[in-house]
Amino acid sequence: MELKDKSIVVTGASSGMGKAIVELFVKEGAHVIAVARRKERLEALTESLKNDAGQVQVYAGDVSRREDCESMIDAAVSAYGRLDILVNNAGVMGDMAPIAEASDEKFRQVMDVNVYGPMAAMRKAVQVFLKQGQGGNIINVSSVGASHQAAGPIYGASKAALNAMGWPNMDGYTRLGLC
Template identity: 45%
Template structure:
């Protein structure tokens, strides 16, 4: 098993890529904290893992709330005694608004979940890892964190920020036994579009020109395979990288 005896937190794990990552982590031997704002969904994933012989607990966290994040890490330590891997997967979309249309409210909401929540989770995890002398962070970022034609201004900026945060963290703690890498999925079959409101006709139209070069839509399980590699000791020499998993989409 590639993650035997590891303890991992996966945020946004009630569905989509987070669910696939949590389930594959458990299959590979990790004890998993299935965290999501949708607690019933998180419970269902945790129960499925346990029915298959794995170890998991469910946790309700709104990653935009500091108190929820503190509780997440507290529950993890209480249940499993340590933390080896943090997977920041939770995220929301904007409404494809270009900068000329984005509202302060939408901008702040997207950044609270996609960027500030990720930073706060990384901050807590990093201090745990420094005490232990080891730890791994995997940020599920998006092709929108590498290119400008994948979403609106808020989502694109929020994901580019996490790309920078990932690289900076990797560099800062490279000699402290901490690794930090990112995944940049292309179009993947998830329900993230359910978080979209007040979609901009102009922005969506422009974004569709980028979609036209997408080779195919991916499966959550394909992203989970990369998340396992980055979380495991197999990637011990990989640090500060944001790896695209997009069937060659950004190669165009």
């Protein structure tokens, strides 16, 4: 991988795939802003990576909040002078309720984290990429749940929406190498 000195934001970094992504990227020499709600887990991750080639900084935030999505991107630019990669990994599952029993509260929670958060982060990242004039990369972590309802209709709908936002030619930016 060619990640040495790349400036990267990874959401959902305190556990699971997000944590593994951060570990790999830092071992490869990247400078990572690790984002999650659980600050204590992020601090433990940072401690475990202190002797690796790259750097990791903690950003305790909630991707369902626009302010946090914008601030995490700003944190990367402030710390490392630019943004090269955004990894939208944070996500939550629905309660697998059939649609007739699905609650408005669960719908809002899943859509806020799985759809709104990535959209707000992408919007800010693309603005940074355009300003930098060098492009960048956005990786949206999705699921087969987008096409198979094994995880429930709300989760499936959220991942299908995430996939739709990431298809090529999104507002023309992909053609320019800016996404």
